[in-house]
Structure formats: structure tokens, C-alpha cells
Amino acid sequence: MDQENQLVIAATCGKEFINAYNGKRTKAIHILDKIFIAILNKYDPPHESFSFDSNDFMDDEKDNESGGAYRVAMGKIHKTLDSHEAFLNQVSVDLKLSFIPKIQCVNEGQGKGPKAFKVIAVTANAMGITSVDQVPNGYIRYTIEEEAEPTSLGKLIDGLTTTGYRLHLIVSFMLLSIIIGTIVVVGGYFILSKVTSVLDFLKGGLGLIAITYGLYSLINPIYQCITKRIIICPSILSPMSAPSAQLQYTTTHTKRQSGRKNRQFKVIVYTATCPICQSRIDIYNGTNQLSGRLVGLCDENPREHVFSFDYTTRLGKPVF
Numbered sequence: 161m162d163q164e165n166q167l168v169i170a171a172t173c174g175k176e177f178i179n180a181y182n183g184k185r186t187k188a189i190h191i192l193d194k195i196f197i198a199i200l201n202k203y204d205p206p207h208e209s210f211s212f213d214s215n216d217f218m219d220d221e222k223d224n225e226s227g228g229a230y231r232v233a234m235g236k237i238h239k240t241l242d243s244h245e246a247f248l249n250q251v252s253v254d255l256k257l258s259f260i261p262k263i264q265c266v267n268e269g270q271g272k273g274p275k276a277f278k279v280i281a282v283t284a285n286a287m288g289i290t291s292v293d294q295v296p297n298g299y300i301r302y303t304i305e306e307e308a309e310p311t312s313l314g315k316l317i318d319g320l321t322t323t324g325y326r327l328h329l330i331v332s333f334m335l336l337s338i339i340i341g342t343i344v345v346v347g348g349y350f351i352l353s354k355v356t357s358v359l360d361f362l363k364g365g366l367g368l369i370a371i372t373y374g375l376y377s378l379i380n381p382i383y384q385c386i387t388k389r390i391i392i393c394p395s396i397l398s399p400m401s402a403p404s405a406q407l408q409y410t411t412t413h414t415k416r417q418s419g420r421k422n423r424q425f426k427v428i429v430y431t432a433t434c435p436i437c438q439s440r441i442d443i444y445n446g447t448n449q450l451s452g453r454l455v456g457l458c459d460e461n462p463r464e465h466v467f468s469f470d471y472t473t474r475l476g477k478p479v480f
């Protein structure tokens with residue numbers, strides 16, 4: 161197939177992704193829409209890639225202000241599209257399109273001028289995706305709406321664990337528990353023995369509780385995620401505006417010497433459409449008889465429209 165056609169197929173896939181996307185309509189999504197429309201409409205004469213720079217898709221004067229929402233969104237437009245790669249692949253499977261769009265920045269790190277980009281077509285990857293007409297009767301399908309770049313804290317944790325320190329981390333967790341316990345006991349003894357006024361006692365006690373809680377709230381989700389593979393993402397690690405994001409301890413393509421695959425933390429947004437009322441479904445912790453499980457709750461009727469959630473098959477079915 162011609163490379164020109166590949167780019168048109170990729171842009172068609174991109175446009176269909178924008179149409180199907182029901183997350184927050186950010187500036188970046190708006191810009192991506194305009195890019196795909198530009199490729200599909202002005203595609204003359206055909207090229208194997210579509211070039212643009214960071215000034216090309218401004219709507220008005222407001223977008224021209226430096227530091228404005230447009231500049232911020234445009235500066236990382238290639239990374240934004242990368243974060244939706246799984247969604248693009250799903251669209252490609254559903255519509256039998258073989259290519260998805262990818263944006264490359266061609267002058268990264270070269271001075272202050274406008275950033276230059278090009279859109280190319282890359283082969284779609286159907287792995288792990290059930291096409292819309294193959295979803296079993298009575299089931300719903302979850303879409304990976306977004307996979308975030310980890311925040312700097314997330315990157316630090318990733319650096320510690322990608323090389324397979326599961327045991328190491330569990331040992332660290334236990335050690336940290338001992339350290340926290342020691343802080344509480346020693347600190348508590350110090351406060352009781354040295355402090356004379358009630359106010360100082362309360363201040364010291366509050367400080368101790370804050371430190372202990374801070375350490376615990378940082379370490380506990382990481383430990384939970386390593387042992388349970390997927391949890392609701394703590395807000396400190398979540399850079400996104402979605403109603404609910406998940407932190408997943410997922411396999412990577414690289415293997416350790418033992419032959420087992422390396423794992424990595426990823427912040428992922430899974431979502432689906434409610435088959436009863438067509439509202440958006442997001443993943444939350446289950447309560448009452450669903451305690452300990454992650455479930456899909458409908459935005460419109462979160463008490464009755466409740467679905468199971470299996471991140472491996474990306475399928476779910478009504479729980480009630």
C-alpha cells in the first residue's frame with residue numbers, strides 16, 4: 161500500500177478516536193482534532209508525512225499569548241497523542257484500519273522558536289483488544305482512554321522497581337513499618353517525658369501523626385499495587401483530570417535474567433459506556449459485598465449500574 165494512503169488511514173483513525181473520546185475535552189484534544197481534519201481535508205499533494213509547527217492551529221489572539229493553554233497543550237501534543245495509543249489501537253481494530261497516527265517533534269530541544277512536528281502513520285497493534293463485534297453477549301468492553309506519563313515521583317518508584325525488586329520492595333516496606341513504629345514509640349516517649357504544657361504535647365503529637373501518616377500514605381499504595389497488580393491511583397501520583405485513574409503494576413517487554421518479565425508502574429484510565437443508559441463508566445473501589453474488588457460504576461446511576469472489571473480481558477458484566 162502507498163505511504164500516502166497509510167497517512168490518510170492513520171488520520172481517519174485519529175479522527176474516529178476524537179469522535180469516540182468521551183473524556184475531558186481539553187485544549188490538546190481540540191488541537192488534535194484540527195490536525196486530523198487538516199490532514200483529511202487539505203491532503204494535496206499527497207506526502208508520506210504531514211508537517212506543521214506550533215503556531216499552525218491557533219484559534220484566535222488568546223492562543224497567541226505565551227504561556228497560555230494553547231502553548232502548553234501544543235508543546236507536548238506528541239506526548240498527548242502517545243498517551244492515547246491504546247485507544248487509537250482499539251479504534252483501528254473496530255474499524256479495521258491498519259494504521260494509527262503518531263506525532264514526532266522534529267526540533268526537540270533546539271532553541272526557543274516554534275516547535276516543528278510531523279504526523280506519520282505507524283502500524284496498529286491489535287494485541288489484547290477485543291473488537292466491538294466480538295464482545296461476548298451481556299459483557300461490556302473497557303477502553304484504555306489514557307496512559308499517563310508518570311510524575312517525577314512515579315518515575316522514581318519506576319526506577320526502583322523496573323529491574324525486578326519485588327522482594328526488595330516488600331522487605332523495604334517491612335523495614336519502613338519498623339522505622340515508623342520506632343518513630344511513634346520513641347517520639348511518643350519523648351513527648352511524654354519532656355513536654356510540660358498540654359499545648360506543646362498536642363503540637364508534638366500532631367507533628368508525629370503528620371509524619372507517620374505522610375510516610376504511610378506514600379508507601380502503602382506502592383505496596384498494595386505490587387501485591388494486587390492494580391489499584392485506584394493515589395492522587396499524588398495521578399497527573400490527570402479524569403474522574404478516576406488506576407495505578408497498574410504491569411509487565412513490560414523486557415525480561416530479567418530469570419526469564420520473568422520486568423514490571424513497571426503505569427497510571428491508566430480505564431473507561432466504558434453504560435449499556436443501560438449510555439453514560440460514562442469509571443473504575444472505583446467496590447463497597448459492601450464488592451469490597452476488595454475494583455468495579456465499573458455508571459456516572460448516572462452508580463448504585464444500580466455496576467459492572468465487574470477485569471483489566472486482563474478488558475471486559476466486564478453486570479454485577480447485579
Ligand SMILES: [Zn+2]
Pocket residue numbers: 434435436437438439458459460461465
Ligand atoms: Zn448507566
